[in-house]
Amino acid sequence: MSTTSSTWPRQLRLPGQVAAPDGPIDMKMMYLMHHAFRRDLDLFVAAVRATPADERETWALLADRWDTFAEALHEHHTVEDAGVWPALVSLGTAQDVATLEAMESEHGEIDPLLEGCAAGLRRLAEHTDEDARAALAVRVTAARESLRRHLAHEETDAIAIIQRLLSAEDWAAIEEEHANPKGTPLAKVARLVPWVAYGVPRSALDRVFDEPGGRGFKVIWWCTRGRFARQHARTFRYAA
Template sequence: MSTTHHDWPTQIMLAGQAAAPEGPVDMTMMYVMHHAFRRDLSMLTEATRATPVDDRTAWRLLAQRWAVFHEALHGHHTGEDAALWPLLLERAEASDRQTLLDMEAEHAEVDPLLEACSQGFARLAGHADDDARAALAVRLAATRECLARHLRHEETEAIAIIQRVLTQADWDRLEEEEFKDDLTFAKIVRVVPWAASDLPREVLDGVFATSEPGFKVIWLLTRRRFARRQARAFRHVA
């Protein structure tokens, strides 16, 4: 049964988000993840410039934070490449094909930058290395710019295609089969407080109202520890 405009969910707009195309699919969790990606790259770029190379505790915590970011982004992009873009290519108009091909190509452009950053954080977690910090700052800035360009393209064009050719039932099936299939308990414990950080409370309440009840319990149990570790990791950032 097709939906009408009156049935469409209200799409959220978060800090840094480029667009929120209207349509039948509730894209809240997509935008929450994009918000977390933008937030972390901004914070990690600033922290890399500000953190003394000899502060081993801060660098180890920053490396751990990078690992959570990298894991979340890798899982997000893997799910899109494996299932979302192919499904859209099957259903979309020929005029949309290039946008969808660009999505996967842009993921491939980000991957080597992410690997270079991972190596930089690993180096600084173990050694006071001014050259490694300078190189990491450059790589993070490039990663931030590259990912920002991709997310903007996705939000303005690819998500508009999603809204034209998918239903909420299609989206729910994709989330269950592709985006949640590798969600171990340990990963959920890492990702829930990370994704929730800095979200407006009304958005967070909306997420918890429509997600599994255990997610809010995990957030309540982990948010303070997450905040303490974040404060220590980013203590040199004004």
């Protein structure tokens, strides 16, 4: 169904977000994920600089939290690479295709940086190693800069292409086929919902809760947010 600009949704804007191109698709789930990625990398940079090298319990918590972050980011990139960019390539101009190819190659640059960070955190969870902490501080800062640049590029240029070339129905079909939200195990949903929602303004969360199906999201958030907040405070206890 084609829409006109008068019926387009109001796009969500969250802290750190660089752009929110207008169009027929409500991109709030994309922006919620981007917010969580930026928030976590800022926290990891602060924690790696400030957590003493011999605080193994805290490093173990940081390694666990990294696994949640990296799993969510990997799945987000996989959906984009397998479902979103290919859907646009045949519809776009040569300039659009160059942007979409850049998206995929930026994903390819970020993944090895993330693996290096995971290895550094695991090392510190098991050994007091000041050199490993110093090396990890460099790596996690590089990962943050790389992801920040990529998300800014995506929000500014790639999402503008999505909004220009796809309908809301096209987008829903891509999500259904590649993200498979209904097939996600409950334990994973219970892990990811409080993680995504943490630090998001309540007005933005209410937009998600008010949607069809949003009530289940709200119930899970209510049930999991307290435990998540306590774990979060322990994990980032040294991060200012």
